[in-house]
Amino acid sequence: MGSALKIKRPLTHNIYKKDFPLLHDTHPQLHYLDNAATTHKPQSVIDAIVDAYSQTYGPIHRGLYPLAEAATAAYEEARETLAHFIGAASSKELIFTRSATEAINLVAQGWARPRLREGDCIWVTRMEHHSNFLPWQRICSQKGADLKIVELKEDGMLDWESAEGLFDRPTRLIVLTQVSNVLGVENPVRAICAKAQQAGIPVLVDGAQAVGHQPVNVRELDCDFFTFSGHKMYGPTGIGALYGKIERLEEMEPLLLGGGIVDQVDDRHFTLGSIPERFEAGSPNLAGAIGFAAAANYLLEIGLAQVHTQVSQLSRAALDALSQCPDIRLLPGRNTQRHTIISFIVDGIHPHDLAQIAGEAGVAIRAGHHCCQPLMNTLGLNGTARLSLGLYNDAADVDALLLALDQARRLIG
Amino acid sequence: MGSALKIKRPLTHNIYKKDFPLLHDTHPQLHYLDNAATTHKPQSVIDAIVDAYSQTYGPIHRGLYPLAEAATAAYEEARETLAHFIGAASSKELIFTRSATEAINLVAQGWARPRLREGDCIWVTRMEHHSNFLPWQRICSQKGADLKIVELKEDGMLDWESAEGLFDRPTRLIVLTQVSNVLGVENPVRAICAKAQQAGIPVLVDGAQAVGHQPVNVRELDCDFFTFSGHKMYGPTGIGALYGKIERLEEMEPLLLGGGIVDQVDDRHFTLGSIPERFEAGSPNLAGAIGFAAAANYLLEIGLAQVHTQVSQLSRAALDALSQCPDIRLLPGRNTQRHTIISFIVDGIHPHDLAQIAGEAGVAIRAGHHCCQPLMNTLGLNGTARLSLGLYNDAADVDALLLALDQARRLIG
Amino acid sequence: MTTHQLYKDVLLDHYRHPRNKGNLDGARVVGRGSNPRCGDEIEVGLFSHGNMLDRVQFRGRGCSICIAAASMMSEALSGRSKTEAAQLSVVMHRWFGNGNGAKVEPTPPALEALSAVREYPARRKCVMLCWEALSEALFALDQTLRPL
Amino acid sequence: MTTHQLYKDVLLDHYRHPRNKGNLDGARVVGRGSNPRCGDEIEVGLFSHGNMLDRVQFRGRGCSICIAAASMMSEALSGRSKTEAAQLSVVMHRWFGNGNGAKVEPTPPALEALSAVREYPARRKCVMLCWEALSEALFALDQTLRPL
Numbered sequence A, B: 001m002g003s004a005l006k007i008k009r010p011l012t013h014n015i016y017k018k019d020f021p022l023l024h025d026t027h028p029q030l031h032y033l034d035n036a037a038t039t040h041k042p043q044s045v046i047d048a049i050v051d052a053y054s055q056t057y058g059p060i061h062r063g064l065y066p067l068a069e070a071a072t073a074a075y076e077e078a079r080e081t082l083a084h085f086i087g088a089a090s091s092k093e094l095i096f097t098r099s100a101t102e103a104i105n106l107v108a109q110g111w112a113r114p115r116l117r118e119g120d121c122i123w124v125t126r127m128e129h130h131s132n133f134l135p136w137q138r139i140c141s142q143k144g145a146d147l148k149i150v151e152l153k154e155d156g157m158l159d160w161e162s163a164e165g166l167f168d169r170p171t172r173l174i175v176l177t178q179v180s181n182v183l184g185v186e187n188p189v190r191a192i193c194a195k196a197q198q199a200g201i202p203v204l205v206d207g208a209q210a211v212g213h214q215p216v217n218v219r220e221l222d223c224d225f226f227t228f229s230g231h232k233m234y235g236p237t238g239i240g241a242l243y244g245k246i247e248r249l250e251e252m253e254p255l256l257l258g259g260g261i262v263d264q265v266d267d268r269h270f271t272l273g274s275i276p277e278r279f280e281a282g283s284p285n286l287a288g289a290i291g292f293a294a295a296a297n298y299l300l301e302i303g304l305a306q307v308h309t310q311v312s313q314l315s316r317a318a319l320d321a322l323s324q325c326p327d328i329r330l331l332p333g334r335n336t337q338r339h340t341i342i343s344f345i346v347d348g349i350h351p352h353d354l355a356q357i358a359g360e361a362g363v364a365i366r367a368g369h370h371c372c373q374p375l376m377n378t379l380g381l382n383g384t385a386r387l388s389l390g391l392y393n394d395a396a397d398v399d400a401l402l403l404a405l406d407q408a409r410r411l412i413g
Numbered sequence C, D: 001m002t003t004h005q006l007y008k009d010v011l012l013d014h015y016r017h018p019r020n021k022g023n024l025d026g027a028r029v030v031g032r033g034s035n036p037r038c039g040d041e042i043e044v045g046l047f048s049h050g051n052m053l054d055r056v057q058f059r060g061r062g063c064s065i066c067i068a069a070a071s072m073m074s075e076a077l078s079g080r081s082k083t084e085a086a087q088l089s090v091v092m093h094r095w096f097g098n099g100n101g102a103k104v105e106p107t108p109p110a111l112e113a114l115s116a117v118r119e120y121p122a123r124r125k126c127v128m129l130c131w132e133a134l135s136e137a138l139f140a141l142d143q144t145l146r147p148l
C-alpha cells in the first residue's frame, strides 16, 4: 500500500470552505472528517448570533416594548424558517429543544409514556444512536412494554421485512434513524411510514444525520415525529428541534414545566397554553434559534441537492480508495451505498491508535462505538474508525487521511 | 406630580455600559429596565462565543485529535469557572442544562420523583416563579404527595415561622427562590437551609434572580441544589446550570437519556457513566458554556460586591422616587428591602398600557403576572408593572421611567 | 417624543367613554374571554330576537386596548345580523390572529382605528378578548336557536 | 510532519513486545478493568506470597497505550510489596485521574514514558485501565489476607 494512493479527483477545490473561518483561517491545515459528530459554522451563522446579541436582543413572548417585539418576531421567524426548511405544514409543528436528544426524550416522556400499556411494543432498529435507543429502553421498562429491535442484513440495511409483528396491533410506535451515524446507510423511511400509516402506527424519524446533508421533507416522508440538531447542520450548539404532526402534538404532554407554557395556574392545577409554546418552558434560546435558522438559510442558498451531490461524489471516491486497501474492512461492505459517513477497521491497528495518529497528522476522524453499543455488540466489535464528510471537504482531506493511514501502518501495524 | 421629579443622583455616569454593544452602540437611547427577564451581553461574552466557533470548535469528550481535546478542555474549564463562581466544592457538582427551568425539572423528575411517596410533602413558597412551582405541583399530584405553600407576611417576606410542619418528617424537600422576580425581596435562605439541615430535609434554591447580581456561595448557603440561568447574568441564551451536593447528585437519575451518559448498553439494560456527564445527554452546548463562563469572568473582574452595591444604590433611589408618587402602590410596601427589582401599580393605569407607553418612550419595563400567578392570585391582582435593574443602568434610566409615567398619566390616567 | 399611534384619539375616546358597557341582565346569551397573561377578562352579552342582534353589550376589566376594542365591537355589531357578526369575527381573527395577520382585509370603518394595534403583536390578544367572548356567545346563541 | 511524542520508542516497544502478558493461571487474585467507550478490557493477575508481589501479569485487548501501560505497570510492580503497589496506584490516579491531573508528582523512571499521554485527556483512560484492574486485584488480595 503506497502513500501514492490518492482518491480520484471529484473535488479538488472546495468553494464553500472559505465561508468557514475555523477551517479557512484558523486551522487551514486541518482535515476535518468528523462531521457526523459536529460540523463547523459558516461566518453567516456566527454573524447572525453576534447580531442577535448586539442588535435585537430581548425577552420573547412577553415584553411590550419595541425591542421585545423585535426579539419575539426574530424568534418566530427562525421557527418559520426551520419549519419551511424541513417541509412542515405549519410553523406550529416545530418545537425548539436543546438538541435532537431532548427532542427524542420529549416524545418518549411526553407522548409515549402516557399512552404505553403493558404488553405494548415499541420498535427501534439495531443501528440506533444511544439518543434514539435509551429513551425507548427506559420507557418500555418503566411501563412493562416490549422494546423490539429491527435487525440488519449483511449489507447493513434494515431487515424490516422479516421483523415479525412490526406493523401489528401491539406496536404503538416505530422509531428509526434516517441515516445511520456508523454505517452511513439511509433507511427506507418513506416506505416504512407508508406501511405504518396504513396500520395506524406513528413513526418517529431521527433526522440528526440527514438534515443539512440532503433535501428533507417531513410531509413527503409522512412521519409523525422528526428530530434534528443545529450543530450537526452547521448551526449553533445547544439547539435542536422536534417536528410533530399537529394531531400528535395535541396528544403530547410537556417534558419541562415552567414559565411561558401555561394559561392559568392556581395552587393545585394548571392549564396548558397553545402549541408550540406549551413545549418550550423557560426563556427561549433566542440566539440559538436565530443561528439555527441562519444555518438553514445558508444551506438553502447553496441548495440541498447541490450539497448532497457534492458530498456524495467525494464519499464515493473515498469509499473506492479505502476499498482498495486489502487491510481495510469496510462496515458494511463496499457495495452498500452511503452518503456522508464511512466506518472501517484497519487490520492490526486499534481504532484509537489510528484516530490519534491521524489527529496528530492533522486529520480529524473518530474512533469508538459512536454511541451505538447495541450495534457494536452485534457486530462483535469494540469500535470502528469513522470518517464523515461535510460541505467543506475536498479530495485533499481524503488524501490526507490515506496518508495518515500509511503513517499508522508504519508506526504500529 | 411634575415631570420635574428626578431621582437623587447616586449614579449619573455608568462606566460599564460601554461594554454592552446593544445598549451603547445600537440602541443608545434605550432605557432597558427589564433585566429580571433577561440581560444584555458584554462584548467579552459575544467575543467568547465567536472564538468558540471560529477558534476551538469541536466535539466534546470523544475526539482523539487536538481540536477535540481543545474543545473538551474549554468546555470543562467553563464548568470549573462556573463551579468556582458559585462556590461549589468541585466542578463535578455543576451540571450544564438548557436553563434554570430545565435544572429545576431535572431535580423534580430525577431526584424527587423516585423518592416521593404518598403522603410526603414538598414545600414551596407563595412567591415562586412558574418554573419553580409547576414542576413540584406536577410531581406531587403524580405521586399523591402534598404541595404546601409558605405564605407571605404583609411586608412580602416569607412567613416561614408559621408554616406549620415545614421542618417535620413528611417534608421531603423545601424549594424556594433566593430573590423574588416580582417582589424583589431576598429570602433568608441560609437560615432555612440550616434548619432544614438539622431536620435532614434537602433544600433547592432557585438562584435565577440572585446569581450575577450579588456574591453567591452555595457552600455558605449550604443548600442541596441550586439553579440558575446564563441569560439572566449577562451570558448567552440556551444555557443554565444545576449545582447539587455530590451526595444528592449520586441519588439523582438523569432526565434525558442519550449519547455520552452511559458506560455499557445492551439490548435490555444500560449502566450510567460518571457525574456530571451522566446528566448531560446529547452533544454539549460548547459555545453556550464558554459564553456562560465568560459572563462569570466578566462579573468576577468587576467584583460582585461592587455590582451589588452599585445596583442597590440605584434601586434605593428609584424606590424613594416612586414612593413619593401618591398614585403609585409599591409591592410590597416601601419599607421592604429590594436589590434589583421593583414592582408597582399606578392608579387608573393598567400595567399593559403603562408598559406600552413607556416602551414607545424608549423605556423597557415589564407588565403582567411575571410567571407568578400563585402570587398574583393571592395579591388579588392581574399583574404589576416591574422595573428591574442591571449593571449598566444609571440615574438617567430611572428618570426616563419617571417621565414616561407622567406621559402615561396624561394620556390615559 | 414618539407619537403614540396606538393611543390615538379614537381608541382613547372609546376607552374613556366606553359604549354599551354595563349590565348584562336580560341578555339572551353571554360569552367570556380571558387573557391569562395579564388576568384581563371581558364578558359579552347579546340582546337579540331571531337572527338579529339588537344590542351587543359588555362588561369586564382590561387595559385601554381591551376596553376600547370591546366598545368598538359593540357599536359595530348592534343592529347587525348573527351572520354578519360571525363574518366580522372571522375577519378580525385573520387580522389579529397569531401569525396569520399578514394580509389586511377590508374592515368596517368603525373598526379601522384598531389597525394601529396590528403593529404590536403582544397586544393583539387585548383586541381579541372581546371577539373571543363574542364567538362563545354566538355559539351559545346557535344552540338556543337550533330546533330540538 | 508532527512528532509522535505519544508513540515514542519506549511505549511502542512495550506495545510490540509486552512484558508479562499472558496466562493468569495460578494467580492469587485477578482484577478487571474495562473502558466502555472503546470496549477495551484488561485483566491483571497478582502472583504473590504474603505482602510481596512476586509477579504481576496481564492479559486482554486494547489499543497501544492500553497494552503498553499494562506492560510497564507489570514491570514496575513485579517484586514490589503490596503497599508499594498501592502507593504507586494512588500516584497514577493523581497523574491521570479526571480533572486532577494538574500537579506532576515524581514517578518511578519505569513509568516516565507514560507522561506523554498526559497531554491527551481522551487517552488517560487507556493508561488507567490496567491500574483499575490492579486496584480491584489489590482489594481482592486484602480480602484473602484479612484474618477471618
Ligand SMILES: Cc1ncc(COP(=O)(O)O)c(C=O)c1O
Pocket: A259, A281, A282, A283, A284, B036, B037, B099, B100, B101, B102, B129, B131, B132, B177, B179, B180, B181, B206, B208, B209, B229, B232, B240
Ligand atoms: C425566579 C426565577 N426562577 C426561574 C426562572 C426561569 O429561568 P429560565 O427562564 O432562564 O429558565 C426565572 C426567569 O424567568 C425567574 O425569574
Ligand SMILES: Cc1ncc(COP(=O)(O)O)c(C=O)c1O
Pocket: A036, A037, A099, A100, A101, A102, A129, A131, A132, A177, A179, A180, A181, A206, A208, A209, A229, A240, B259, B281, B282, B283, B284
Ligand atoms: C443518529 C444520531 N441521532 C441522534 C444524535 C444526537 O444528537 P445530539 O447529540 O445533537 O442531541 C446523534 C448525534 O450525536 C446521531 O448521530
